[in-house]
Amino acid sequence: MRARKAWVLMALVLVVPVAAACAVPRPEPSERPEPSERQEPSGRQEPSVRLEAELVSPTDITLRWKRRDPGAAGHVIEFATEPAGPYTILGFLPPEQTSYTHPDLMPRTTFSYRLRPYYGAASAPVDVTLGGGPYPEPDPRWAEPRVLPGGSPGTRPVGSEGAAPTGLKATVTQADGVAFRWADQARDEEGYLLEDRPAGRPGYRVTAVLAPDVNAFGLVTLPEERHASYRVRAFRYGPPSDVVQRTTGDDTPSPTTEESSP
Template sequence: MALALALVVTGCAAPRQDPGVRLEAALVSPTDIALRWRGRDPGAAGHVIEFATEPQGPYTILGFLPPEQNSYTHPDLMPRTTFHYRLRPYYGAASAPVDVTLGDGPYPKPGPGWAEPRVIPGGSPGTRPVGGEGAAPTGLTATVTQADGVAFRWADRARDEEGFLLEDRPAGRPDYRVIAVLAPDVNAFGLVTLPEERHASYRVRAFRYGPPSNVVRRTTGDDLPSPTTGED
């Protein structure tokens, strides 16, 4: 599943930095950059790797990564271009999971815009801070709307989320992965699945970002690796 980002571009680096994580970058081919890092916050749900092509951003999310992952390769990049990278933890508890099995129908007729991230009125606004007790979304439901479509709804319990993450674990996979990043207050979203997701478990998470790591930069080359390196 390609990551569906409703929040693609993030802001410039915050002045506060995460002192517990150290990010490193190496040019492993003229157009491939390998990233590695040391240290992590044990309370984080995972971390986000981001890049920019200007020193002050804006930054674009490459991926939401599980907490145990400590490397990432950014491949097939534009030549003779400087890329800036940073890592940020994110926090927040996930909802209880729901299992979905896609069948052969019949299916309920979905309403217009069923797959768009949206806020369904009538729910109580969240009152709990992300990371606090009872802030995880509740009441997650999944309705199969077509041969490859699933409509999700949930109750928002957090008051200060920076967004929601929809995660799935297809049958046979050991861990959940982030498949969609949604705006704050969203409580409904429709997913068009891939064949491997005909049977999968889903959950949703209200989240907040932590402070960024140090920023590293590398410049891609042509036939030979560029000598331009640096670190902020």
């Protein structure tokens, strides 16, 4: 996940823990079609993907999967160091991505992994250009994830027609700050995703994970986001994949053996 000041709000923002401190390489962006508005089937569900794991070095594990749900908006990769969890999110991935490397791991440790699809349509995007001001006097709480009063609660299940957030509005509050607000249309979301696409990048990526019912949030941007498009998505998780486990090796370098003189 990306390092930014907004992640200081992690305890308030995240629905589940995110491995912000892990050295995780960001996948190459790629364009993808908008996910279809799809209702999750009720009842017991079979995993939509099958996960495989390979120890590619003593402390690097590569995950691969072949099956995918064409109706999913993306996938969430998670890990745990105890068989029963708790699981920590490594990243939200675009639906066409089929591999992920978890690097620089603790040696002699067993890691468990699972992959979950998530569903839900995104709002219409808004374009933001950061300039030189002047800026309005911001609300002191502009960057906090909030539930603004006066909005009507959503009534549509995630995945159904009309459940995507509406009325997304972006206000530049400072040289590197953007405040977002939107209307909640979903009744059963497990959270909201704020996604962005800086100019020159072909695909959107998740930049913040918000709790259910939140309809306002402020983002402290990165330099690459001076010109960017943003959208927000109400989402629900699908069934997890099978759990795979790998145990890392010993990262201690082998001692150098000095050859004795004849």
